[in-house]
Amino acid sequence: MIRTKRQGLIVWFQHMKNIKQLKRYGHLISVSRKLRYAVIYVDQEEIEEKYEKFEKLAYVSKVAYSHKPMIRTTFESKKLDKKKDYEYEMGI
Numbered sequence: 001m002i003r004t005k006r007q008g009l010i011v012w013f014q015h016m017k018n019i020k021q022l023k024r025y026g027h028l029i030s031v032s033r034k035l036r037y038a039v040i041y042v043d044q045e046e047i048e049e050k051y052e053k054f055e056k057l058a059y060v061s062k063v064a065y066s067h068k069p070m071i072r073t074t075f076e077s078k079k080l081d082k083k084k085d086y087e088y089e090m091g092i
Contacts, residue, residue: 005044008066011054012037018059025050039066 008029011022013036022028026042042050047065054063 005069006041007044007047007069009040009042009047009050009054010037010064010066011040011060012062014059014061021057021059025053036061044069 006027009026013019013022016033016036019028019031019038022038022040026040029039029041031038040050051063051065054060
């Protein structure tokens with residue numbers, strides 16, 4: 001199974017009825033009814049084309065890139081200090 005690299009686009013729209021049209025451009029992940037925005041995932045090779053298409057649509061207010069692919073997701077483990085473990089012991 002080959003995984004394609006994907007990136008999210010955050011699209012602000014004017015009316016909830018426009019969600020059906022937004023589904024055509026990528027994988028719709030979530031929609032906020034109150035703030036009127038949607039998160040749509042598309043392939044990274046096509047992201048520039050989709051961004052331009054979204055900006056041309058009349059019912060789209062604003063488009064932004066998701067920064068998730070640029071964030072480092074490998075974390076280092078925190079080394080425990082042995083002295084600190086014994087500080088809280090009470091000798092009775």
